[in-house]
Amino acid sequence: MTIVMDDVVAREARHVLQTYRRQPVTFVRGQGVRLYDAEGREYIDLLSGIGVAALGHAHTGLARAVSDQAQTLIHTSNLFFHPLQGQLAERLANLSGLPRAFFCNSGTEAVEACLKFARRYWYTKGEPRAEFVALDESFHGRTFGSLSVTSDEHYRKPFEPLLPKVTFIPTNDAGALMRAVTKNTAAIIAESVLGEGGIRPLTPAFASAINEACSKSGALFIADEVQSGLGRTGYPFYFKALGLRPHLVSIGKALGGGVPIGAALVSQEVADTISFGDHGTTYGGNLLACRAALCVLDELVGGGLLAHIGRVGQHVERRLLAIAASRPSLVKAVRGRGLMWGLDLTRDAAPVVPAALERGVVVNRTAETVVRLLPPLVITQAELDEGLDRLDAALGAVGAAA
Numbered sequence: 001m002t003i004v005m006d007d008v009v010a011r012e013a014r015h016v017l018q019t020y021r022r023q024p025v026t027f028v029r030g031q032g033v034r035l036y037d038a039e040g041r042e043y044i045d046l047l048s049g050i051g052v053a054a055l056g057h058a059h060t061g062l063a064r065a066v067s068d069q070a071q072t073l074i075h076t077s078n079l080f081f082h083p084l085q086g087q088l089a090e091r092l093a094n095l096s097g098l099p100r101a102f103f104c105n106s107g108t109e110a111v112e113a114c115l116k117f118a119r120r121y122w123y124t125k126g127e128p129r130a131e132f133v134a135l136d137e138s139f140h141g142r143t144f145g146s147l148s149v150t151s152d153e154h155y156r157k158p159f160e161p162l163l164p165k166v167t168f169i170p171t172n173d174a175g176a177l178m179r180a181v182t183k184n185t186a187a188i189i190a191e192s193v194l195g196e197g198g199i200r201p202l203t204p205a206f207a208s209a210i211n212e213a214c215s216k217s218g219a220l221f222i223a224d225e226v227q228s229g230l231g232r233t234g235y236p237f238y239f240k241a242l243g244l245r246p247h248l249v250s251i252g253k254a255l256g257g258g259v260p261i262g263a264a265l266v267s268q269e270v271a272d273t274i275s276f277g278d279h280g281t282t283y284g285g286n287l288l289a290c291r292a293a294l295c296v297l298d299e300l301v302g303g304g305l306l307a308h309i310g311r312v313g314q315h316v317e318r319r320l321l322a323i324a325a326s327r328p329s330l331v332k333a334v335r336g337r338g339l340m341w342g343l344d345l346t347r348d349a350a351p352v353v354p355a356a357l358e359r360g361v362v363v364n365r366t367a368e369t370v371v372r373l374l375p376p377l378v379i380t381q382a383e384l385d386e387g388l389d390r391l392d393a394a395l396g397a398v399g400a401a402a
C-alpha cells in the first residue's frame with residue numbers, strides 16, 4: 001500500500017478534530033532510533049514520541065511481549081485479578097521506594113490520581129485541606145485537575161474556572177515556597193525536571209526547601225516524574241538524585257515504551273487513607289499494558305540501561321556545550337541531565353524543527369525558545385553523533401536565516 005502524504009493530510013483536515021498543528025511528515029515505520037516516512041526518507045529520532053519510545057522503535061523484545069500477550073489475553077478489567085499488575089507494582093516499588101501503585105492510562109491521569117489521593121488523605125485525617133502549591137512553568141497535563149496545577153495561561157484560560165486555591169510560585173525560589181506553603185496546603189506538586197517548561201532541573205537547595213516545607217506544614221509532596229522518570233535522567237527517578245521525599249509520584253510516558261500506561265506511586269502513609277472504590281478506571285493496568293511495562297523495566301534495570309544513559313548523557317552534554325560555544329548568538333543555555341536536554345535559544349525555536357526534519361533528525365520545541373531532545377534511552381554514541389551533526393546543520397541554517 002502506498003501512502004500519499006496529501007491524502008493523509010486532506011482526510012485529517014476533514015475528520016480529525018484540529019487540536020494539533022502537526023509537522024508535515026507521515027511516519028510509517030521505525031527501527032531502533034530511526035524513523036521512516038511515507039516517501040522512504042530516514043530520520044534519527046531524538047524525541048522518541050515525547051520521551052515514550054524508551055527502547056526505540058520496533059524493539060524485538062517489546063514487540064514479542066506485546067504480541068504474545070495479545071494472543072493470550074489483553075484485558076479483563078479491574079473487577080478481577082490478573083497475574084501481571086502485582087508484579088509490575090512490586091517492581092515499581094523496588095525502584096521508587098513507594099510501596100503501592102495505582103495504574104491508569106496516561107500521565108495526566110497519574111497526576112489526577114495523585115491530586116485526588118492527596119485530597120483523600122486530608123479528608124480521612126478529618127482536616128480537609130484543599131490547597132495546592134505548584135510552580136510557574138509547570139506542566140502536569142490537560143484534564144481539569146492536572147490543568148489546574150499547570151501554569152501556562154494559554155492552556156488554562158479557555159477552560160476556567162479550574163480547581164480553586166492553587167498557588168503558583170517561581171521555580172527554584174525557596175523563599176517563595178516557604179511563604180506559600182501553610183497548614184492549609186494539601187500538597188506541593190513539582191516536576192523533578194520541568195519538561196514542557198524548558199528542561200529545568202530543580203536545584204538541590206529548592207529540593208531541601210520542599211522537604212522542609214512538608215515537614216513544617218504536614219503538606220504532602222507530589223513528584224511528577226512523567227517525563228523525567230524511568231531512566232530518562234540516568235536515575236530511576238530524578239527525585240532520588242535530589243534527595244526529595246515524595247508521598248506521591250506520577251509516572252507515564254516511557255513506562256509502556258509506547259503502549260499507553262501511567263501510574264500513581266503512593267507512600268504507605270497515604271495508601272492507609274484510601275478505601276475500596278475511592279478511585280478507578282476500566283483499562284488501567286490491563287494485561288497488555290502491564291506486560292509492555294514489565295518488558296521496559298527488564299531492560300531498564302536488568303539490561304544495564306541506566307549505566308548506558310549515564311555514559312552517553314555525558315557525551316551529549318559535551319557535544320551540546322560545544323554546539324552552544326560555536327553558536328553564541330543563537331544558543332543562550334544548555335540544560336539537562338542524562339538523555340533529557342534543552343538548548344535554550346536567543347529566539348523562537350519553532351523554525352529549528354522543520355529545518356531539522358529536512359536534514360533527517362526529529363526534535364521538538366518547547367517553552368517558545370527551547371529545542372528539546374528526549375532520544376530513545378538505547379541510543380548509541382555513534383547514533384547520537386549522527387543526530388547531533390544533523391541538528392547542528394539545522395541550527396546553522398536557522399542562525400544564517402535570522
Ligand SMILES: *Cc1c(COP(=O)(O)O)cnc(C)c1O
Nearest residue numbers: 106107108139140141195226227
Ligand atoms: C507529558 C506530561 C504529563 C501528561 O502526560 P499525558 O500522557 O500527555 O497525559 C504530565 N506531567 C508531565 C511532567 C509530563 O511531561
